[in-house]
Amino acid sequence: MAQSIADRRDQEFVLHEMLNAADLASHERFEEFNKKTMDMVLSEARNLAVKELLPANKEGDETGCSLENGKVTIPPSFHRAYKLFCEGEWVAMCDDPQFGGQGMPRVLSMAAGELFTGANCAFLMYPGLTHGAGKLVEEFGTDEQKRIYLKNLYTGKWAGTMCLTEPEAGSDVGNLTTTAKRNEDGTFSITGSKIFISGGDQDLTENIIHPVLARIEGAPAGTKGISLFLVPKYRINADGSIGEPNDVICTGLEEKMGIHGNATASLAFGSKGNCTGELLGPENKGMKAMFVMMNEARLGVGLQGFGFASASYINAVNYARQRIQGVDLTRIFDKNAAPVAIINHPDVKRQLLHMKAQVDGMRALMYYTALCFDKVLTAEDDAHKDTYQGLIELLIPVVKGYITDRAFEVCTQGVQVFGGYGFIQEYPQEQLLRDCKITSIYEGTNGIQAMDLLGRKLGLKKGKPFMDLLTQMNATIAQAKEMKELKNMAVKLEQAVNKLGEVAMHMGMTAMSEKVLDAFAVAHPFLDITGDVVMAWLELWRAVVAQPKIETAKKKDAAFYQGQVKTAQYFISWVLPATLGKMEALQGNIPAIMEMPDAGFAG
Numbered sequence: 001m002a003q004s005i006a007d008r009r010d011q012e013f014v015l016h017e018m019l020n021a022a023d024l025a026s027h028e029r030f031e032e033f034n035k036k037t038m039d040m041v042l043s044e045a046r047n048l049a050v051k052e053l054l055p056a057n058k059e060g061d062e063t064g065c066s067l068e069n070g071k072v073t074i075p076p077s078f079h080r081a082y083k084l085f086c087e088g089e090w091v092a093m094c095d096d097p098q099f100g101g102q103g104m105p106r107v108l109s110m111a112a113g114e115l116f117t118g119a120n121c122a123f124l125m126y127p128g129l130t131h132g133a134g135k136l137v138e139e140f141g142t143d144e145q146k147r148i149y150l151k152n153l154y155t156g157k158w159a160g161t162m163c164l165t166e167p168e169a170g171s172d173v174g175n176l177t178t179t180a181k182r183n184e185d186g187t188f189s190i191t192g193s194k195i196f197i198s199g200g201d202q203d204l205t206e207n208i209i210h211p212v213l214a215r216i217e218g219a220p221a222g223t224k225g226i227s228l229f230l231v232p233k234y235r236i237n238a239d240g241s242i243g244e245p246n247d248v249i250c251t252g253l254e255e256k257m258g259i260h261g262n263a264t265a266s267l268a269f270g271s272k273g274n275c276t277g278e279l280l281g282p283e284n285k286g287m288k289a290m291f292v293m294m295n296e297a298r299l300g301v302g303l304q305g306f307g308f309a310s311a312s313y314i315n316a317v318n319y320a321r322q323r324i325q326g327v328d329l330t331r332i333f334d335k336n337a338a339p340v341a342i343i344n345h346p347d348v349k350r351q352l353l354h355m356k357a358q359v360d361g362m363r364a365l366m367y368y369t370a371l372c373f374d375k376v377l378t379a380e381d382d383a384h385k386d387t388y389q390g391l392i393e394l395l396i397p398v399v400k401g402y403i404t405d406r407a408f409e410v411c412t413q414g415v416q417v418f419g420g421y422g423f424i425q426e427y428p429q430e431q432l433l434r435d436c437k438i439t440s441i442y443e444g445t446n447g448i449q450a451m452d453l454l455g456r457k458l459g460l461k462k463g464k465p466f467m468d469l470l471t472q473m474n475a476t477i478a479q480a481k482e483m484k485e486l487k488n489m490a491v492k493l494e495q496a497v498n499k500l501g502e503v504a505m506h507m508g509m510t511a512m513s514e515k516v517l518d519a520f521a522v523a524h525p526f527l528d529i530t531g532d533v534v535m536a537w538l539e540l541w542r543a544v545v546a547q548p549k550i551e552t553a554k555k556k557d558a559a560f561y562q563g564q565v566k567t568a569q570y571f572i573s574w575v576l577p578a579t580l581g582k583m584e585a586l587q588g589n590i591p592a593i594m595e596m597p598d599a600g601f602a603g
């Protein structure tokens with residue numbers, strides 16, 4: 001079975017018909033990116049994803065990475081893919097062209113990123129983290145640091161990582177023990193160990209630049225005393241050439257459940273007392289720098305989850321159209337009935353529609369959030385800029401937490417649609433499921449995302465971003481109410497939006513009361529119901545765009561537009577009632593969770 005990655009027609013629908021992304025070209029910053037250019041960029045991205053990244057995905061999974069005699073080897077097929085990826089200037093899609101970026105709108109990069117991650121996420125993590133390291137240099141580096149590092153990172157000549165985690169410092173980064181000792185020449189000697197570092201070592205690039213969180217000797221305990229350092233694998237000579245090894249040793253690679261093609265390394269910095277780093281940004285402001293990068297990094301992990309789900313769904317649709325098994329239910333007693341493709345069986349159709357509803361909603365949410373980044377850059381005044389920045393802050397934990405949770409469910413269903421073959425390695429579905437799981441864990445577990453939504457984002461700017469989101473939802477509801485075919489759905493969504501407002505108020509108040517633990521015990525369910533209502537809104541928005549086009553569209557397009565309306569109907573009539581029930585339950589606080597004695601869990 002030919003493997004696929006993402007539904008091209010739906011990508012175009014969200015970009016051009018729903019979000020009118022090409023309108024960004026009216027702003028001088030994005031004037032080159034009209035619809036034609038956007039379509040061209042996407043075709044190029046699809047070409048690279050299908051022809052180069054996808055074929056390397058299975059090999060990457062099977063070969064994995066190895067560490068022998070201190071040297072890390074990654075899957076051979078990744079080398080060619082990386083060369084082509086860098087030549088196509090895909091590492092820094094949205095960044096400044098003077099440093100090797102393409103300067104494209106983020107919404108467009110999101111569509112390209114969907115194709116790349118769906119094709120081969122383990123591979124994409126190498127250039128992805130490289131870009132993240134470059135962004136840190138761009139945001140916090142001195143002119144000299146930018147001169148030395150930036151172009152080399154944005155063009156992929158050197159790779160980058162992100163070194164936060166230590167054995168006793170995972171979710172609680174403030175607990176880290178890596179130290180930095182000031183040298184006379186202004187550099188720092190770095191000593192400590194980091195674990196779980198993605199792309200921490202590899203044989204892909206001539207140098208690896210590690211942004212490392214460490215504590216300068218004498219700095220305060222906790223997050224307030226953490227600084228950020230640039231630590232290259234090989235020192236860099238004054239003329240920019242590669243110098244001596246910098247005492248960064250890969251001490252081990254993890255054996256993992258998925259993303260086998262990405263080397264997850266344990267790194268020892270300064271075990272021979274000879275590792276030098278330079279401060280990036282101000283002293284003791286390392287966590288602040290990480291917070292600035294967090295929105296982008298979490299958007300990136302949401303994209304990974306979505307990419308897996310999108311690929312799993314499209315594979316499931318294609319398989320269900322081809323796999324012949326069993327007869328039509330209405331002809332079950334007819335001995336002459338021919339077997340049919342499994343897409344005709346009601347239960348399979350339901351599964352596919354559930355997957356489609358989730359994936360469509362994710363795509364709309366990913367692209368919409370990315371568009372908010374572009375709107376911040378092109379806003380006509382500070383008030384608009386503020387609104388879009390607020391929406392980004394609010395939506396990021398939903399993008400990261402809700403999407404990656406749902407993505408894993410979609411990938412599970414993607415295995416189910418294949419029956420026994422879904423469990424077999426010859427088919428892509430089991431790898432997508434395994435690879436997807438990590439997205440709910442790294443870059444802040446989804447439990448941490450839920451706490452971020454409840455503890456920080458809900459009350460941000462006195463709740464303005466949350467109110468702005470509800471206003472956007474109500475605007476779509478008002479449009480849908482004007483269409484007789486959609487009115488019923490609009491009324492149901494309106495009920496859910498109003499209820500979400502009530503529940504948010506209740507949760508916010510509880511979180512500030514003596515029942516704070518009860519509130520945080522259900523932070524994750526609160527994230528879930530928020531995500532459900534956001535998805536229902538985006539499904540209805542899709543229907544509002546599609547409904548008027550059904551009559552006049554040609555046959556295939558008419559089916560596509562009808563599909564939009566049916567998907568919204570499914571989500572609003574099946575998923576949303578359960579959400580309403582959960583919202584009701586949340587208003588009762590579910591005290592059993594915190595009343596449960598620890599010893600009651602297991603004898």
Ligand SMILES: Cc1cc2nc3c(=O)[nH]c(=O)nc-3n(C[C@H](O)[C@H](O)[C@H](O)COP(=O)(O)OP(=O)(O)OC[C@H]3O[C@@H](n4cnc5c(N)ncnc54)[C@H](O)[C@@H]3O)c2cc1C
Pocket residue numbers: 161162163164165167169170171172195196197198199256264438441442443444445446447448
């Ligand atoms: C494949 C892989 C790649 C990775 N890549 C990188 C990388 O490139 N760079 C890097 O720095 N790190 C990386 N990590 C580390 C990753 O970010 C951490 O594993 C993650 O942050 C969780 O930390 P932990 O594993 O210590 O779990 P813990 O923090 O011990 O969490 C265990 C459980 O407890 C929950 N929990 C913990 N604290 C709280 C709290 N205060 N409130 C509520 N719940 C809580 C968590 O949600 C989780 O369910 C990677 C990990 C893996 C597995």
